[in-house]
Amino acid sequence: MTHEGSHAANRHSALTLSEWERGIVVTSADDPSVAMYLWFWEWNMFGAFDTGQHTHGEFENARTVATDGLSATIATRHGMSISLEIGAHGVDLDLNVTNVSRREWSRLASIVPCFSPGPEGASTEQFRSTPISFVGVDGFDRLRAREIHFNEELRAKVDAAGDSTGRFAWSDKWPTAHDNATSGLMTRASSDARWVTGIAWERFLSAQGNNPWDCMHLAVQIGPLTPDETRNVRGRIYLSAGTKEDLLAIEAAR
16 A cells, blocks of 8 residues: 655655565665565563563554655554654654553563564575674674673663563573663674665664574663553664764764
8 A cells, every 4th residue: 555755856865665564675776686674563572562571563564655665654553653754864763652551561661673684585685694783882793693782771670670590581582691782773784895774763672683584673662651651762774885883973963
């Protein structure tokens, strides 16, 4: 399903948006073989939407893409929506969440979108199996295995939410790393070093990835929320020529 975008006729973009079965594809207008896939949303953490530390999200959501490929929306049946619009530096994301449950969501309540080169048969090989970086206390660090790196500012509260051994519902697949993340940005370069991609959120819980789809999981912190309370969280998707340092500089400036 599409709708007409309200964009100026002379607006130029190096990216285009399209739909796939689990969300939105971001594609380079200069090289259509370069694309990244946003699966919105895959997981809930710490009681967001469902009770429990770790529960499934949904991908069968209402999606619209403008005919010019410059904007898109995804709306769930659970009081959450996201708009995507091509901007000066990438795809600007605007997440809107309303707590439609009858219980309070804690400060750690988060959702996990999946950002990846795509599923089997539709993947962008330039980004397949290339190193993923997150921002740690000493700058960029490489994501190792499937470890989860929590937000430095939230780490004490996260640790307090674990069991007596420091484990969580996801620990068998996502072991907790000792080093923390200090910025809501994850990046990776293409195998030929021509392209860089990334995803950023202004509020984040954790950085994790390297799962079967070779994906980046940057958890969006949406709590705390009382029943019927609404929160907006801004983010951005990057796909361009450049380096991860370029993306960090853009994030720092906004």
